[in-house]
Amino acid sequence: MVNKLKKLPQAFKDILKVASKQASSLGFKIYLVGGVTRDLILGKATFDLDIVVEGDATVLAAKLAQRRGLNFRRHHAFGTAAVYVGEHKIDFATARSEYYPHWGSLPKVAPAQLKEDLFRRDFTINAMAIGLNKADYGKLIDFYGGVADLKKGLIRVLHKESFLEDPTRILRAVRFKQRFSFKIDRDTDKLMRQALKLEALTFLHPHRLSDELILILKEEETYLYIKRLYELTQLSFLKKKMKMDEKDFALLRRIDKAVSFYKRKFKKGKRCESWLIYLGGMVIRLSLEEILNFFRRFGLKKVDIIRVLSMKENLHKIKRLNKKLLPHSIYQLLQPLSIESILFFYAYYPQKKIRDNIEYYLRELAHIRLKVKGEDLKKIDLKPYDLYSRLLQRLLYAKIDKGLKTKRQEIKEAKAIYRRLVRRQPRLL
Numbered sequence: 001m002v003n004k005l006k007k008l009p010q011a012f013k014d015i016l017k018v019a020s021k022q023a024s025s026l027g028f029k030i031y032l033v034g035g036v037t038r039d040l041i042l043g044k045a046t047f048d049l050d051i052v053v054e055g056d057a058t059v060l061a062a063k064l065a066q067r068r069g070l071n072f073r074r075h076h077a078f079g080t081a082a083v084y085v086g087e088h089k090i091d092f093a094t095a096r097s098e099y100y101p102h103w104g105s106l107p108k109v110a111p112a113q114l115k116e117d118l119f120r121r122d123f124t125i126n127a128m129a130i131g132l133n134k135a136d137y138g139k140l141i142d143f144y145g146g147v148a149d150l151k152k153g154l155i156r157v158l159h160k161e162s163f164l165e166d167p168t169r170i171l172r173a174v175r176f177k178q179r180f181s182f183k184i185d186r187d188t189d190k191l192m193r194q195a196l197k198l199e200a201l202t203f204l205h206p207h208r209l210s211d212e213l214i215l216i217l218k219e220e221e222t223y224l225y226i227k228r229l230y231e232l233t234q235l236s237f238l239k240k241k242m243k244m245d246e247k248d249f250a251l252l253r254r255i256d257k258a259v260s261f262y263k264r265k266f267k268k269g270k271r272c273e274s275w276l277i278y279l280g281g282m283v284i285r286l287s288l289e290e291i292l293n294f295f296r297r298f299g300l301k302k303v304d305i306i307r308v309l310s311m312k313e314n315l316h317k318i319k320r321l322n323k324k325l326l327p328h329s330i331y332q333l334l335q336p337l338s339i340e341s342i343l344f345f346y347a348y349y350p351q352k353k354i355r356d357n358i359e360y361y362l363r364e365l366a367h368i369r370l371k372v373k374g375e376d377l378k379k380i381d382l383k384p385y386d387l388y389s390r391l392l393q394r395l396l397y398a399k400i401d402k403g404l405k406t407k408r409q410e411i412k413e414a415k416a417i418y419r420r421l422v423r424r425q426p427r428l429l
């Protein structure tokens, strides 16, 4: 039997050995489970680990963290804990079975053995484990035919009620199917369509829906995922009679390109939450009121709603970039916007002039800040102080247009602007 843990980074292997010994001394059994097992079998690099414990997961995780000097967080309510290894984490959960009081609700849980814990999972390919105990270290445990389905490229649920109990699995099926270019097993597909007919996705709490949808929007080549999801559901769980056509999909594809352009060319640029740009692409043709309704169902956070709404609100203003402009005018238009909105417009408008102006802004202007502060103006005795905000703004625009580099150049320019301001309006003095 090949040791399935071979592909893990050495640091993880060392930690798992320690965890294994500690579990044994506590009389617990532990297993690596879920997506990590799947990815190890597929030969993919994987860095966040999920461990199931037959025993108290929080006790084991605390002991391990203490022994290795690692950060540790416990979630009492769920009986789970996480141990942090650099940027990565190892999640520990007590093996449990689940029971759903209503379809779409959160499940009631009870401690259980590994086999039941794996049975509550979404698909066979995510329901395998690797033993981490002396007797089964590195050995694959596959009760439900996960390996066979991985080989055949099939997404298959473990039981008939699966999609009704937890309709987020419909979204997960689309995600894994697209990510691995798998097929959905025939019976599973039937069950999924039955659940959709019963409008199962509308049973879900908006936050559970958004968590799972955001995962879709964070996949590579996102537009394909949205297209698949639309083909399957028409997104009717977010908006009745939602209409998307080739024009929308073309925009989503251009967003894919805009996001990779930004990642490629602006490696040190602002962090971009690209999933918000796709969301903008999905709703841009709706009215403001429709967008707000859409987001009520989606369960999006207020800050994120504001970011998407700003795409709609600034859509027409951005057309002004379709001509030659002074650098400060480009700055004035784009600086108040989030990087997500800017990239949205880059994708939305095919006009070369608009795109060139946006690229120029990102490359040359976005980082420009004044070196001079109000304090510096006080030192050179420019009065009155309530002139400063206007003065500083003009100074910033002059810096942008004239390419001023040093603080001395800025002070000189500030004096010139000041003289012009008071000459034009002497009563300011």
Ligand code: ATP
Pocket: 033, 034, 035, 036, 050, 120, 121, 122, 123, 126, 127, 166, 168, 169, 172
């Ligand atoms: P990814 O590679 O995208 O991280 P993953 O399979 O690791 O995918 P997670 O959302 O991290 O997915 O979940 C970890 C594991 O928990 C899954 O592999 C699956 O076994 C289980 N799981 C997650 N969500 C569900 C669900 N809705 N229903 C049943 N089991 C689930």
